[in-house]
Amino acid sequence: MTAAFLRTRAFRDIVVVLVLVFGVGSIAMLLAHVSPIVGFGALFDGAWGTKGEIAETLVQTTNLLFPALGIAIAFRAGLFNIGAEGQLVMGGFAAGWLGAQFPLPGYLAVPMVLAAGTLAGGVWGAIPGIMRARFKANEVIATLMLNVVAILLTTYLVTGPLQQGGANGSETGPLPKAAQLTHLFDTQLTWAFVLALVLAFVLRWVLQGTVFGYELRAAGDAPEAAKRAGIDLGRTALIAMSLSGAIAGLGGATIVAGALHRFNTGLSPGYGFIAIAVALVGNLDPLWIVVASVAFGMLQSGGIAMQAEAGVPKEVVSLIIGLVIIALAGRRVVASLRST
């Protein structure tokens, strides 16, 4: 399977997503005896109605944007990294634990916390990268497994050897004030949102405007031709997976430093999985992924309001997102498993 294959059916994918969101969403609402107009109205209103709600939508956008950008880098290199969840969790853990363990002065604390998360996520991405480069191990299975390992490993570390006395033993200690991200406009939104946007533009430039990006795309779009043109596929896979994991890890660190102010094993409600759909809907193009993140961020934040205002269970949103993932990613996972 080539990266080009992942990107071929962009238009059809958008149609599928719209049908799933509005079609399945409407059916689910009707089953709950709620008019879809009222239900979707509550969802939109809950996502964009007030300053606080807009901020929450953009926070969800940010939390999806980081892992989705990471996923896109791996996918563009032809690597089906579905381990963003694990990479994000590892990044969050490293940020939370180090930030609480080593309080640094203000101007160093935040960079250290974010760098720790980036590094940890990068390492977690590099592991399947090395397995792929050295042993041609299928990265789908490796990354999927490492998700579970990451969650169980951090749970073990937090409750066991690296315990810091956080609440009910499933958290690290609190981050000092200096290590927390500054809030914007007096809302929950932090400048992690701005960082994610800048990152999207930088990644777009890396992919389209550098020789490294050229080699990465060649490896993804036509590996045999790339190999014969002197591109080292193993090295490219390792770099792409490390970079991919690092970006997801950075995302985990911003959740810890921006919202939770500690690492908690329930840090992510599946951002790393939803981000697969976000990356595919965004056609693996960093700028379109920004747009897709806003749309999915809206579903995430509006779902709660929909439950409160219209009485539609917020699980309807999970249902829709789950179906989108199956529709967009399922076929590709099967193709990827067959190709190795």
Added chain:
Amino acid sequence: MQAVDGVDLELQPGEIHALVGENGAGKSTLAAIAYGAVRSDDGSVEAVGVVGLVHQHFKLIERLRVWENVLLNREPRRGWAIDVDAARERVRALSASYGLAVDPDALVETLPVGIKQRVELLRELDREPSVLLLDEPTASLAPTEIASFFTTVGDLAKRGTAIMVVTHKLAEVIAYSQRVTVMRAGRVVASHLTSETSADEIAREMVGGEVPALAARASVATAPLLEVRGLSARSGTSVLDDATFEVRAGEIVGVAGIEGNGQTALSDALAGVAAFTGELVFAGTPLRASDTPASRLARGIRVIPQDRRHEALVLDWNVRDNVALGRHRTLGLAKYAGAAREVIERFDVRPPNPDAIVAALSGGNQQKIVVGRTLASSPKLVVAYQPTRGIDIGAAALVQSRLIEARNAGAGVLLISFELDEIFATADRVLVIANGKFVGSFDRAGIDRGRIGALMAGNA
């Protein structure tokens, strides 16, 4: 797109009718319509009896036995089970009756290509076709096998079967057919009794004008470039065994052989993508099995791979980025567009647009990009593996001319081809490969077609 447009064609029982035309002229589509695999928008096909079709690429199930392949879906039954004895006997009788000797119990994967072709033929003959369509039937046969194949086909015709052979090999048309129809751009442009025409006339009709002449061969001083001693290599199922030869700067060395005789292993070993043992010395220093493709490129060794769609091009990319591939580091992004325009100009790539997506280009234009970017890097050694496969005569002549010009300018060229005519037209020396071994060497002046054909078939 209209692949075939308003074609009238009539096959007579007892006649071998050749259908010729360039790639994309609509021959295979016409055959598929006649067979019933493709629906025509307008017009009709009428046949008395069953129509059979033998594909260019065998459609056999490798893991099954001969009788299982021949009788697939038509197995004689005894109750719920297949009557194996009756099946075996039916295949044996069929093969005896047509003089196509083959063991009904042999596993297809163990058979050489010539025998596989017989199995394909038997499968169609079991249906007792009154019309038999053969699509490029000799593509993977040795010259000697080709003669015996057409003897069989001639016998079939004498029994009253109407036979149509789709081919691009004009020598076979002249030698074996009674009637020939020429197609160009989806239309029939000429129809002759074979006895009343010539290969030259047919070629002109296929191209729609004069066949372009090749570049002149300048006399150049040659110098040692690549020395190969005892090279053994493997790439997938392709195996090369103990090859010793040299390629000098300023000459084209042709490697003549039938597909599947070790050519891929040879090409891949030189490209740096297949492991090898033996001694390779290039411009005075050794090449190692551990070399990366990048290090081969850096030393001026460029390979035009056999499969341009997978091994050479990124089909979803535009012309500009494809022209850069392989030189993308040394050129730098800013120079990609200029490099693309040079190749487009020198190789007459159509459309002449660096932003055109390569997948949308014809095979000939795709190949011009591959050959163009290869020669634009001023290589010392060019390994050209089937550089004109599946492209039209005009594009093929252009590619061959550019290879000759590279030779004239002092490059060494190793031309690996399944088309003897291509090798005879361009090579200074001819090496013959069979069963993974180099079995003969001929200077241009001493080329002996009959001898080369026999060597290719493995008859030393």
